[in-house]
Amino acid sequence: MSGDPQSRFRRITATVCIVIAALMVVLGLTVFGGAFQARAYLLYWLCCLLSTLLAMIFAFWDLKSIRRQGRQQKREVFTEAFRNIEAEVANGKSRSKH
Numbered sequence: 001m002s003g004d005p006q007s008r009f010r011r012i013t014a015t016v017c018i019v020i021a022a023l024m025v026v027l028g029l030t031v032f033g034g035a036f037q038a039r040a041y042l043l044y045w046l047c048c049l050l051s052t053l054l055a056m057i058f059a060f061w062d063l064k065s066i067r068r069q070g071r072q073q074k075r076e077v078f079t080e081a082f083r084n085i086e087a088e089v090a091n092g093k094s095r096s097k098h
Contacts, residue, residue, distance in 0.1 A: 017055035024048040
């Protein structure tokens with residue numbers, strides 16, 4: 001995997017969002033089970049949903065970046081291979097003339 005600062009930021013942020021959402025689910029189902037009034041209950045679970053959605057957004061953003069890097073690496077490998085083939089053909093032609 002890539003170790004650039006942007007991908008590290010995305011992965012750490014997504015992990016933090018998932019941990020927050022998981023902690024909120026556990027606390028919401030156990031400790032805060034019946035403690036909330038209607039508005040507080042709704043606000044609590046909306047925050048949990050928001051945290052989950054943020055984690056998904058960062059994960060899809062990271063996936064897009066990984067796919068872009070993969071395409072770029074494929075192009076680089078193809079270009080390198082093509083140059084090597086051209087060099088071998090050029091060397092083969094110059095050898096056959098001698």
